[in-house]
Amino acid sequence: MSEITAAAARRLLVDYTRDMALSDEEPERIVDKTLTDDVVWVTDGNELTRAQLIAHARPARKNVTACETRIDDLLVDGNRFAARCLLSTDHRGLGHLQIELLLIGEVAEDGRVRRIDQLGRTLGHANGSR
Numbered sequence: 001m002s003e004i005t006a007a008a009a010r011r012l013l014v015d016y017t018r019d020m021a022l023s024d025e026e027p028e029r030i031v032d033k034t035l036t037d038d039v040v041w042v043t044d045g046n047e048l049t050r051a052q053l054i055a056h057a058r059p060a061r062k063n064v065t066a067c068e069t070r071i072d073d074l075l076v077d078g079n080r081f082a083a084r085c086l087l088s089t090d091h092r093g094l095g096h097l098q099i100e101l102l103l104i105g106e107v108a109e110d111g112r113v114r115r116i117d118q119l120g121r122t123l124g125h126a127n128g129s130r
Helices: 002-022 027-034 050-055 057-063
Strands: 035-043 046-048 064-077 080-091 095-107 113-125
Touching: 002 027, 002 057, 002 064, 002 080, 002 095, 002 113, 027 035, 027 050, 027 057, 035 050, 050 057, 057 064
Parallel strands: 035 113
Antiparallel strands: 035 046, 064 080, 080 095, 095 113
16 A cells, blocks of 8 residues: 555645646546545645635636646655655746645545645745745
């Protein structure tokens, strides 16, 4: 299961994030292939529904011109993972943003992510503000 979990974590952190912001693929399809139907996603204490995750793609696709996720640490134990990442984006209105992400996740037997608990911290803008 650990290999499935590691692949699911990388797919979520790199492919899902990039595709929701930059792909022409339908957001529903991206969510369905990455997350279970009963996914629980909590970001900074706020639980997001499947509909909210899908809806996030529209403004992201309008405003993000580039994004990359660098995985700094990925720890896997059975169907659970923890990750520390840096999300770098170029945003039409805000310029270059970097967000440090800490995630704890759980992967279902089918290789899709079932649960995410995420904390994010914006490190700053291109102009150096924090």
